[in-house]
Amino acid sequence: MDDLLQDFIAETRETLEALSGEIVAWEAEPTDRARLDAIFRFVHTVKGSCGFLDLPRLARLSHAAEDVLAAVRDGQRVPDTALVNAVLAIVDRIGEIVEAIDSGSALDDSSEDLLIAALAEDAAPTAQSLPQSSMPNRTNARSVRLNVDLLDRMMSSMSEMVLARNELARRLRDQPIEPLVEGALERLSLTVAEMRDTVTRTRMQKVEALFSALPRMVRDTAAELGKQVQLTIEGSDVELDREMIELMRDPLVHIIRNAVDHGIEAPADRRAAGKREAGRLTVSARQSGNQILIEISDDGRGIDTDRLATKAIAQKLHTPAEIAMMDAKARLDLVFHAGLSSRDVVTAVSGRGVGMDVVRANLENIGGRIELLNQAGRGLTIVIYVPLTLSIMSTVVVGAGGQRFAIARQSVEEILNVRGEAVRVDRIGDAAVATVRGRRLPMVALGSLLGLDRADAAEDANGKLAIIATRDGDYALAIDTVLDTEELVVKPAAPAVMATGVYAGQTLPDSGLPMLLLDGAGIAAVAGLRFHRAAPVEETETVEAERGISALLFEDLDGERRVLPLAAIDRVEPVPTEAIRRTGGRLRLAIGGALVPLHAVAPIGSRSEVPVLRLTDGETDIAYAIHEAIEIVTLPRDVAPAEGAGTVAGVVIVEGEQIELVDALALFAAIDTAPPADRLCLLQQDAGGWMDTFLRPAIEAAGYRCVATVPPGASADVIVTMDAPPPPDADPAQVVRLRRERTGGDAMSIYRYDRPALIAALARAAGE
Amino acid sequence: MDLFLIAHIAGRGVAIDTTQIDSVVDLSPVVAVPRAPSAVRGLVALRSRVVTVVDTGIALGLAAMPADARRAIITRLDGHHYAMLVDSLEDVASFARQPLSSGLALDRGWAAAADGMVERDGEPMLVIDLARLVPAPQAIAA
The missing domain is CATH 3.30.565.10 (Histidine kinase-like ATPase, C-terminal domain)
Known part of the structure; x- marks a missing residue:
C-alpha cells in the first residue's frame, strides 16, 4: 500500500506541475474546452485513486470539483470567475493535502466545507477571502518517476557509447600510441563498463x-x-x-x-x-x-x-x-x-x-x-x-558463406572439425548425416540452407560442425568458421525477417555491422529435419570417459596455478570482497541471503571484487576464492599423488607445466556441516525461555531437531527437561534431566551448563 | 494542408506524408538477410539501432533499385524501423491531399501503395503510404 501511496503522491505532484499552466490559461479563458478537460481529468483521476487508497478528504474535494466541472462540460453551468476560483482553490488544496501526506504533517481541514460550498451556483463571492493555509514543508523526494521510454533511450545511448569507444580503440590500435593515451582509453573503458552495468540495473524491478x-x-x-x-x-x-x-x-x-x-x-x-x-x-x-x-x-x-x-x-x-x-x-x-x-x-x-x-x-x-x-x-x-535480463545474451559467432551469424551459446553443444578424428560425414540418399563419436546426427549445411553458397560446406576440409541441441533432438550444423564468442544485445527483427523462421533476432555487435541471431530449432524445421524420440544413445558414457576429465585451470590467490575438475564446479562468479568475512571461526561468503563456507589459500588483499568458484556436491555449497580463471583443460590420466594431507590431491602436467590438482573431496571434508537433523528432541519448555535461547542452538548443532511439542505421528527420540516433569508416557531412558545447581541435587541429573555431559547424555538417551 | 516530402521512387515523383518520416539518411553498407522476401534488402546499423532496409522498387512490384542506392527515408512501423530506399529527394512543402482522380488505373504495387494525390505546380503526384510498402511476413517456403 505504501508503494501505491508513494506512486499516487508522485503522480499527483507531477500532474499538478504540468497542470499549473493549464490553470492559468483556463482562468484567462474559462470557456476553453481543452483546458477544462485537462482539469476535469485531473480531479477525476484523483477521485479514482482516493477511493482506492482510502483518502476520504481528498475524495470529497475532488468529487465536488468533478461534479461542478461535469456540469460545465454539459453546459448546465457557465464557468464564471467565481466558479473558476472555487475550482482552482480546490485544486490548490489537493496539492497541499498531497504534500501534507507525503511529509506526514497534519493539515487543518476546517476550511474545506467552505471550499466546497463556494462551488455552489448561488455561492456568495466569499471564495476570495479563503484562509490561506501555509504550505507544509515539502519533503525531498528520494525517488523520481521515469518513463520506460527514457530508460530505453538511455540504454540505446549506452550502446552507442560502447560502439564509439570500440571504434576509438580500433583506430588507436592501428597506430603507435602513447602510454598516457592508452591509460585514458583504459579508464574510459572501465567507466563505460561500469555505467553499462548501472544502466542495466535501472531496468531492474x-x-x-x-x-x-x-x-x-x-x-x-x-x-x-x-x-x-x-x-x-x-x-x-x-x-x-x-x-x-x-x-x-x-x-x-x-x-x-x-x-x-x-x-x-x-x-x-x-x-x-x-x-x-x-x-x-x-x-x-x-x-x-x-x-x-x-x-x-x-x-x-x-x-x-x-x-x-x-x-x-x-x-x-x-x-x-x-x-x-x-x-x-x-x-x-x-x-x-x-x-x-x-x-x-x-x-x-x-x-x-x-x-x-x-x-x-x-x-x-x-x-x-x-x-x-x-x-x-x-x-x-x-x-x-x-x-536475468532480456537484453544480453551469450552467443557464438560463426561464419557461413562469407557472412557472420550468432547462435545462442546455450543451444550449441559442441563444435568440431569436419575433418577431425571424431567426425564422419556420409550421404544417405540426398541427406547428409554426421557421425560424431558413434552418434548419428542429421546434418544441415548452413551456407546452402541460406542460399549463400553452392559448394557443400561439408566437403570443405576447414569446415566446422556445430552440434545444435533443440528440444526435439540434436543435429549438426555445417559452418565455415567459428569466429568468436560475444555477449550481445539481441532485439527482435522486423516481422518479414522473423517470418523466414531461421532467425531469432538481430543484434549490433562491436563491429558496428548488424548481425542475425540464428534460431536453432527454426533451422531444423526449415531444413525439414524430423526427430523421433529415439532410443537413448548407448556407449557415449564410455567414450566420454576416454576423453579424460575436463578441469578448470586457474591462478590461485597465492599466485600458483591450480586445476579443479569441472564437474565439481557449479559456476564461477565475481563477488564483492566485503561479502567475505571471518565469522564463527572460518571464512564465509554471504551471498543471496545465505552463508557459504569459503576457502582461500591466501589473504584476498585489497581488491574490491574477487572471483569465486562455487562448488556443490548436491547438498552442501562451498566457495573457493581464486585470483582468476584461466581456461578449461583436459586432465592427463597420470596424477602424481601429493605427499601428506591437505587440499591438494596431486600434481598433473598441463602443457608441460606442473600444476597442483585441488582435492574437491578434501574441501568438502574440511567443512563442518551439521549432520542431518533426523533425531527429534523434545524440549520440556520452561517459562523463562532459557531452553530456547541457550540450550536449543547447542542441541541443534549436535544434530537434533528441537520441538516444543511432538508433532502428531512422530515420536521424540530424546526428551530434555529441567523443572517440568517428563510426559507420563515417556520412556525414562529417553529422558535427560537438567539441574540449575553445579553440585548437589538429583544425582541422575546434569548441570545445565555442562555441555559435554549433556551431549553424551543426549546420545545415550537417543539410543546410540 | 499537410506537409509532404517530395521524393523519387522508381523514376517517379511521389509525395510522402512527413508524419510517417522519422529521418532521412544515407545508409552505411547493408548486411543481407538470407531467405527474407526480396524486398528486404538487408539490415543496416543506424546509430545504435538495427534498421531493416526495404527496396522500394521491388516492394512496388517493379525492377530492383540499383545496388548502390544509399539514400533512404527512415520510417517506423509497429516498433520496428525501416529504411525505405529512394532514388532522390526534393523538398518538403505543404499540399492539400486530394482523392485519386476517378478512372485512374494504377498498376501493380502503385495501386496498393497509393493514398491519394497532391498537385505541385499543376503536376499531379501520387501520395505513397510507406507502411504499405513494408514487406509483409511471408509464409515459410519449406
Whole structure:
C-alpha cells in the first residue's frame, strides 16, 4: 500500500506541475474546452485513486470539483470567475493535502466545507477571502518517476557509447600510441563498463511486481472451483529486468491456474488421500548466477503420465512402440505437446489443451526454460529458469558463406572439425548425416540452407560442425568458421525477417555491422529435419570417459596455478570482497541471503571484487576464492599423488607445466556441516525461555531437531527437561534431566551448563 | 494542408506524408538477410539501432533499385524501423491531399501503395503510404 501511496503522491505532484499552466490559461479563458478537460481529468483521476487508497478528504474535494466541472462540460453551468476560483482553490488544496501526506504533517481541514460550498451556483463571492493555509514543508523526494521510454533511450545511448569507444580503440590500435593515451582509453573503458552495468540495473524491478497479484488470483480461482488453497510466496525481493517481468506474467498466471485447477484436488478427494483439506501452493523466486529461478510447487495430484501416454496414443501423436521406448521424463514432457492435457474435463478456469506448449514456447522466446518435477499423487513442482535480463545474451559467432551469424551459446553443444578424428560425414540418399563419436546426427549445411553458397560446406576440409541441441533432438550444423564468442544485445527483427523462421533476432555487435541471431530449432524445421524420440544413445558414457576429465585451470590467490575438475564446479562468479568475512571461526561468503563456507589459500588483499568458484556436491555449497580463471583443460590420466594431507590431491602436467590438482573431496571434508537433523528432541519448555535461547542452538548443532511439542505421528527420540516433569508416557531412558545447581541435587541429573555431559547424555538417551 | 516530402521512387515523383518520416539518411553498407522476401534488402546499423532496409522498387512490384542506392527515408512501423530506399529527394512543402482522380488505373504495387494525390505546380503526384510498402511476413517456403 505504501508503494501505491508513494506512486499516487508522485503522480499527483507531477500532474499538478504540468497542470499549473493549464490553470492559468483556463482562468484567462474559462470557456476553453481543452483546458477544462485537462482539469476535469485531473480531479477525476484523483477521485479514482482516493477511493482506492482510502483518502476520504481528498475524495470529497475532488468529487465536488468533478461534479461542478461535469456540469460545465454539459453546459448546465457557465464557468464564471467565481466558479473558476472555487475550482482552482480546490485544486490548490489537493496539492497541499498531497504534500501534507507525503511529509506526514497534519493539515487543518476546517476550511474545506467552505471550499466546497463556494462551488455552489448561488455561492456568495466569499471564495476570495479563503484562509490561506501555509504550505507544509515539502519533503525531498528520494525517488523520481521515469518513463520506460527514457530508460530505453538511455540504454540505446549506452550502446552507442560502447560502439564509439570500440571504434576509438580500433583506430588507436592501428597506430603507435602513447602510454598516457592508452591509460585514458583504459579508464574510459572501465567507466563505460561500469555505467553499462548501472544502466542495466535501472531496468531492474522487484519480482514482487509479478507476485503481488497472485494471492487474489489464487483466492478467486480456488473459490470458483470450491477448493481451499494456501499460498506461500517467497523471494519477492529478487530483481529482474522489468521487460522480463511483463513477459513472465502470462506464463506464470497460466501455470498457477493450472496448479489450482488440475493439480490441487477438491477437499473431499484430499481428505480421502490423507492430505490436509487446504492444498499448499508455494511460489518462490531466487537468483542463481545470471539466471532467475521461479519455482511453483503444489502438493496436489501431480501429472498422471500413464494417462498422458494413453491420450498421446489415442490422438495418434505417438505410436505405442514410441511411447514404450520413452523414459519417465520423455513421457512427462508430453504435457508440453499442443492439444494434450492431463485432464479430461474442460473447466472455465484452465482452457483445454492449449497451455503448457504455449507457456514453454513463450519462455523459450525470452531465453528461458522450464522443468517439471513430478511426484504422481503427491504434487508437481515447476521450475522456470529465465535469464536475468532480456537484453544480453551469450552467443557464438560463426561464419557461413562469407557472412557472420550468432547462435545462442546455450543451444550449441559442441563444435568440431569436419575433418577431425571424431567426425564422419556420409550421404544417405540426398541427406547428409554426421557421425560424431558413434552418434548419428542429421546434418544441415548452413551456407546452402541460406542460399549463400553452392559448394557443400561439408566437403570443405576447414569446415566446422556445430552440434545444435533443440528440444526435439540434436543435429549438426555445417559452418565455415567459428569466429568468436560475444555477449550481445539481441532485439527482435522486423516481422518479414522473423517470418523466414531461421532467425531469432538481430543484434549490433562491436563491429558496428548488424548481425542475425540464428534460431536453432527454426533451422531444423526449415531444413525439414524430423526427430523421433529415439532410443537413448548407448556407449557415449564410455567414450566420454576416454576423453579424460575436463578441469578448470586457474591462478590461485597465492599466485600458483591450480586445476579443479569441472564437474565439481557449479559456476564461477565475481563477488564483492566485503561479502567475505571471518565469522564463527572460518571464512564465509554471504551471498543471496545465505552463508557459504569459503576457502582461500591466501589473504584476498585489497581488491574490491574477487572471483569465486562455487562448488556443490548436491547438498552442501562451498566457495573457493581464486585470483582468476584461466581456461578449461583436459586432465592427463597420470596424477602424481601429493605427499601428506591437505587440499591438494596431486600434481598433473598441463602443457608441460606442473600444476597442483585441488582435492574437491578434501574441501568438502574440511567443512563442518551439521549432520542431518533426523533425531527429534523434545524440549520440556520452561517459562523463562532459557531452553530456547541457550540450550536449543547447542542441541541443534549436535544434530537434533528441537520441538516444543511432538508433532502428531512422530515420536521424540530424546526428551530434555529441567523443572517440568517428563510426559507420563515417556520412556525414562529417553529422558535427560537438567539441574540449575553445579553440585548437589538429583544425582541422575546434569548441570545445565555442562555441555559435554549433556551431549553424551543426549546420545545415550537417543539410543546410540 | 499537410506537409509532404517530395521524393523519387522508381523514376517517379511521389509525395510522402512527413508524419510517417522519422529521418532521412544515407545508409552505411547493408548486411543481407538470407531467405527474407526480396524486398528486404538487408539490415543496416543506424546509430545504435538495427534498421531493416526495404527496396522500394521491388516492394512496388517493379525492377530492383540499383545496388548502390544509399539514400533512404527512415520510417517506423509497429516498433520496428525501416529504411525505405529512394532514388532522390526534393523538398518538403505543404499540399492539400486530394482523392485519386476517378478512372485512374494504377498498376501493380502503385495501386496498393497509393493514398491519394497532391498537385505541385499543376503536376499531379501520387501520395505513397510507406507502411504499405513494408514487406509483409511471408509464409515459410519449406
